[in-house]
Amino acid sequence: MLKFYRSLTASGKIAIAVIVAISALGIFSEWISVHPYNLPSGKALQPPGASHWLGTDDLGIDLWAQICHGARLSLLVGICTAILAGIGGCLTGMFSGYKGGLTDRIIMRITDVMIILPDLPMMIVLGAFFGPSLMNIIIVLAFFSWTAPARITRAKILSMKQENYIDAARSYGAGFFHLALKHFLPGMLPIAVVSIIRLTGRAIVAEASLSFLGLGDPTSKSWGLILNHAINFRGIYFTDFWKWWITAPLVAIIILVSTIAVLARESEKIVSSKQLMTS
Amino acid sequence: MDQIVFKFKITVLIANAFLVLAVFSHVGLAGDSSVKTETESRPARANPLIISLEGGDIGYPTPYNHYPRGPGLYKMCLIFDSLLERSEKGHVPWLAEKWKISGDGKTFTFKLRKNVKWHDGNMLTSDDVKFSFQYLEKNPPVFDDLSIDGKSIIEKIDIIDTHTIRIRISRPSATFLNKAGRTRIIPKHIWEKVEDPKKFNDPRAVIGCGPYMLKAYNKEQGSYQFVAFRDYWGQKPLVDILQFVPVSDPILAFHAGEIDLAEVAPDLLSRFVGNPEFKIIQNPAFWGYRLIFNLDKRQEFKDKNLRQAFAHAIDKDELIEKVARGAAVPGSGGYLPPDHIWYNKDVKEYNFDINKAKALLRNRTLSFSLTIANTRDEIRIAELIKMSLAKAGVEITIKSVDMKTRDAAVKKGNYEIAVNGHGGFGNDPDMLRTVYSSTRTFDHSPISDSIPGYINPQINGLCEKQSIEMNEMKRKQIIFELQEVIAEEIPQIPLYYTRKYVVYRPSKYDGWKYMFDHHEVTHNKLSYLTKNEGF
Numbered sequence: 157m158l159k160f161y162r163s164l165t166a167s168g169k170i171a172i173a174v175i176v177a178i179s180a181l182g183i184f185s186e187w188i189s190v191h192p193y194n195l196p197s198g199k200a201l202q203p204p205g206a207s208h209w210l211g212t213d214d215l216g217i218d219l220w221a222q223i224c225h226g227a228r229l230s231l232l233v234g235i236c237t238a239i240l241a242g243i244g245g246c247l248t249g250m251f252s253g254y255k256g257g258l259t260d261r262i263i264m265r266i267t268d269v270m271i272i273l274p275d276l277p278m279m280i281v282l283g284a285f286f287g288p289s290l291m292n293i294i295i296v297l298a299f300f301s302w303t304a305p306a307r308i309t310r311a312k313i314l315s316m317k318q319e320n321y322i323d324a325a326r327s328y329g330a331g332f333f334h335l336a337l338k339h340f341l342p343g344m345l346p347i348a349v350v351s352i353i354r355l356t357g358r359a360i361v362a363e364a365s366l367s368f369l370g371l372g373d374p375t376s377k378s379w380g381l382i383l384n385h386a387i388n389f390r391g392i393y394f395t396d397f398w399k400w401w402i403t404a405p406l407v408a409i410i411i412l413v414s415t416i417a418v419l420a421r422e423s424e425k426i427v428s429s430k431q432l433m434t435s
Numbered sequence: 436m437d438q439i440v441f442k443f444k445i446t447v448l449i450a451n452a453f454l455v456l457a458v459f460s461h462v463g464l465a466g467d468s469s470v471k472t473e474t475e476s477r478p479a480r481a482n483p484l485i486i487s488l489e490g491g492d493i494g495y496p497t498p499y500n501h502y503p504r505g506p507g508l509y510k511m512c513l514i515f516d517s518l519l520e521r522s523e524k525g526h527v528p529w530l531a532e533k534w535k536i537s538g539d540g541k542t543f544t545f546k547l548r549k550n551v552k553w554h555d556g557n558m559l560t561s562d563d564v565k566f567s568f569q570y571l572e573k574n575p576p577v578f579d580d581l582s583i584d585g586k587s588i589i590e591k592i593d594i595i596d597t598h599t600i601r602i603r604i605s606r607p608s609a610t611f612l613n614k615a616g617r618t619r620i621i622p623k624h625i626w627e628k629v630e631d632p633k634k635f636n637d638p639r640a641v642i643g644c645g646p647y648m649l650k651a652y653n654k655e656q657g658s659y660q661f662v663a664f665r666d667y668w669g670q671k672p673l674v675d676i677l678q679f680v681p682v683s684d685p686i687l688a689f690h691a692g693e694i695d696l697a698e699v700a701p702d703l704l705s706r707f708v709g710n711p712e713f714k715i716i717q718n719p720a721f722w723g724y725r726l727i728f729n730l731d732k733r734q735e736f737k738d739k740n741l742r743q744a745f746a747h748a749i750d751k752d753e754l755i756e757k758v759a760r761g762a763a764v765p766g767s768g769g770y771l772p773p774d775h776i777w778y779n780k781d782v783k784e785y786n787f788d789i790n791k792a793k794a795l796l797r798n799r800t801l802s803f804s805l806t807i808a809n810t811r812d813e814i815r816i817a818e819l820i821k822m823s824l825a826k827a828g829v830e831i832t833i834k835s836v837d838m839k840t841r842d843a844a845v846k847k848g849n850y851e852i853a854v855n856g857h858g859g860f861g862n863d864p865d866m867l868r869t870v871y872s873s874t875r876t877f878d879h880s881p882i883s884d885s886i887p888g889y890i891n892p893q894i895n896g897l898c899e900k901q902s903i904e905m906n907e908m909k910r911k912q913i914i915f916e917l918q919e920v921i922a923e924e925i926p927q928i929p930l931y932y933t934r935k936y937v938v939y940r941p942s943k944y945d946g947w948k949y950m951f952d953h954h955e956v957t958h959n960k961l962s963y964l965t966k967n968e969g970f
Contacts, residue, residue: 195822200757215757215815288835374814374835375821388811390700391686397702 160426168422171415178412182228191218193225193377204400211400213382214389219404222377226405229378230360230412233294237359240298242352245305250340252306253313254332264310267303275300279362283371290373293366297359305351312344346427353423357416364409379405483675486944487694488957490679492657496649497640498576498619499632503842503879505858508578509958511619513661513677514554515643518545518564519616521950522961526616529669530559530644540607540905543615547598551668553622554642561600565592566623568602568615574632577879580617583608583902585877607903609910610865620644646672646964656681670964673946677963689938696939696947696957701760707938714941719774720764720932721861721954724816727845727853727927730888735801737888742925744795746785748827749820753787755931758815762936766929769918770867772860774932776951779915782922792827802830806850808838813854816930820854846876848887857881860932861952864914868898871921889926 161172181188191197191208196216204211210219252263279296286292316322322339330338366372367380370388374381382405392398493507494500496514501507520529528534531545551559571579572587581587588611591603604611622642629635641649646669647661659679663672682688689697699707699715707713726745728736735741751765764773769782805820807813814835821831831852836844844850859866859882869876869883872895876885897917904910937956939947946963947956956962 215819370809374809375818375833385811385815390698390811391684391703394686394706395702 163426164422167418171418174415178227179231181224182231185224185228189221189224191221193221201397210404213385213401219400222382223404223408225377226379226382229376233363234356234360236294237297237301238352238355241301241355242305242348245302246309246348249306249309250313250336253310267306270303279366280369280371283366288371288373290376293363297362301355301358305348308347308351309344312347313340316340316343350420350424350427353416353420357413361413379409485676486674487678487680488696489685489694490657490659490681492654495636495652500636501577503577505958510659512960513647514641514645514649515619515621516645517617517619521952523948523951525951526613530620542601542603544601548668549598551644552666553644554648554664557624559644560597561594563623564600564620565594566627567620568592570626571618579878580614584873607905609902609904610863613863647677670967672963673965674963695943696937699936699938701762704936712940713938715936715938718935718937718954720772720934721774722858723766723772723860723932724854724856724930725927726930727855727886729848729851731848732851739924740795744792744827746925746928747788748792748824749928750787750823751931754816754819758812759931759933763931763933766931768922768925770921770929771864771918772932775861777864777911777914779918782918789826796828800828803851804832804834806834806841806844806853808841809835816854842881845884855881855884858954865902867917868902871926872898886926891924894920
């Protein structure tokens with residue numbers, strides 16, 4: 157872990173710092189924000205000031221508190237989705253690559269279909285169908301994100317299968333589970349981590365878009381939902397309210413997603429340079 | 436360089452001249468039209484007057500296929516006329532020129548106008564009127580004005596001559612004239628062959644005798660185009676083409692001139708106030724939100740104390756300040772809003788008092804689910820209600836669904852508590868009977884959503900009494916008493932009635948008028964017709 161941190165460039169280190177800070181914001185939101193995130197603590201639509209750092213929304217709820225709490229939700233959705241899709245995708249890819257033949261062809265055709273399906277419209281339909289709750293959103297997002305890690309791991313497994321040490325292990329009678337645990341998993345962990353980091357960023361944006369479109373849980377306080385409430389406020393752009401009510405969640409989303417993108421790029425670089433060295 | 440500037444100036448001058456001309460021509464037509472209503476020859480005007488309003492699909496405008504909400508009903512009413520119409524002052528003669536009510540209040544004789552043409556050129560006779568009443572009785576339309584508790588009270592319809600009709604009802608009714616007056620008249624020669632009116636969707640289904648004809652309808656875009664009916668019997672249509680167009684943001688569209696009238700959020704009023712280009716009007720408080728309890732689903736609500744606790748635990752002023760941004764008046768426990776002609780201001784008031792609510796709850800902890808439509812206002816109302824009820828010890832889970840799902844859930848009684856927003860709070864107070872005295876909802880309209888499982892003999896008795904009281908003053912007294920009983924019992928909680936602001940450009944069109952009991956100028960047929968001094 158430390159080695160990984162050392163091999164990062166400056167921008168990668170900054171990205172890690174920002175993500176740690178945002179996570180801290182989410183985890184310790186109750187202690188960081190003075191005001192509650194779910195109860196009015198001032199007048200409606202107050203501009204940013206000493207008491208309310210980012211102002212208040214139309215119900216008089218402190219926006220800073222909502223942003224802190226929203227960080228928790230965004231990270232939760234992002235990480236849960238990424239892990240769910242990452243693990244599911246990697247396992248499917250591994251299985252498909254190892255088995256080969258008909259199984260491989262069937263699984264790969266399914267991923268082809270999933271890749272062709274336009275995911276945002278499908279997510280909107282499914283989101284509307286299953287009803288708005290955080291759990292449903294995570295499942296729907298994961299359902300549309302497992303194909304990328306599946307394809308990458310499959311390719312990796314196909315090349316690993318040709319290696320001599322795998323052949324040797326097999327000749328001693330090693331089965332799929334043994335191989336998977338002892339050889340495949342350690343071998344593909346780096347690329348799996350990279351794709352999970354990528355998925356996190358994607359999932360956060362997707363959750364924000366769904367909430368923004370009004371398909372999120374309307375009573376949660378995710379960033380996308382703060383945006384949704386702000387945009388649905390009649391004529392917000394003709395008033396001054398957008399300056400804090402729209403800007404705050406928007407900036408929060410942009411910061412988090414771009415730092416995750418930087419981190420993903422950095423880790424990808426490290427992984428590919430390592431692989432170059434080993435091969 | 437100078438030449439270019441000069442050319443530019445000339446262009447601006449010419450453009451301005453045209454603008455001034457256009458403005459003046461419209462003012463001339465829209466304003467003092469009463470004097471020359473008849474002499475005004477419409478086709479002489481070079482440019483037809485096109486009024487565009489905010490669209491949205493609300494169904495095919497026949498009496499059977501529009502969505503059961505105001506914008507659907509009133510689009511249908513542009514095509515189909517009725518015996519009476521509603522002006523700013525009250526009911527006015529429309530297809531019926533005159534009428535007579537017998538002493539016992541059971542026989543109504545209507546004298547019809549003679550020169551009424553259907554859009555396809557046929558003439559309207561008393562045959563059509565008799566047929567309409569019978570057909571609508573047999574196949575209740577979306578907004579069913581004729582039946583009472585799902586039953587018709589019409590006993591017999593006699594045709595006296597081609598333009599006189601007599602209707603006899605089985606018992607005296609204080610509201611029958613209005614109900615009959617609102618009933619749409621449909622052409623017999625078209626509808627007599629129609630077996631299933633809900634499936635009748637071809638262009639002949641929108642042939643009526645009203646001032647406008649449907650020219651185009653696009654369900655996907657939610658757009659409608661109505662054109663004036665040249666052979667209309669009555670006041671001539673001033674607006675040649677009335678269209679409902681899809682817009683994303685009404686105020687932006689209004690600024691861009693895409694629509695000619697828009698609702699203004701209270702926060703944006705300062706942009707329009709004091710500018711002579713715009714005129715702002717404020718709707719009367721006939722559109723409101725109410726919180727309905729389902730006593731069938733949750734027996735606890737049969738306890739009056741619990742309902743009163745809810746009433747004390749909801750801060751209506753906060754809802755108005757934060758959700759309606761001040762443009763509303765608090766709900767009256769007696770249901771009828773302050774702008775209603777028979778509003779009783781002395782009904783019991785439930786001030787916001789958490790301690791009183793707690794005392795009434797007697798330390799019980801309860802949890803309920805609250806069904807709402809996923810519109811901005813209802814979500815915010817639900818959140819605020821949830822917060823303040825939590826302080827009193829009641830836990831609320833919000834179930835937010837789309838509007839049509841919520842409407843259906845309320846109709847079927849598929850909820851524990853629901854918020855529903857609708858118009859019609861200015862209607863005849865007989866609506867108190869449909870809301871508080873029936874245990875079942877018969878009509879498709881949200882106005883008549885009853886309170887499932889609520890039965891109160893005293894309220895039922897008063898509702899029955901007012902419905903047959905023919906003396907207006909006596910009936911008013913009963914309605915006042917009824918409001919007091921309802922407010923004390925509080926079987927549901929009227930939250931607030933909106934008083935929204937509407938802006939338009941008087942230079943383009945200045946004919947907008949309210950109906951005496953309705954909140955919206957664009958719903959009023961008379962808004963689009965030449966003025967009649969009589970009403």
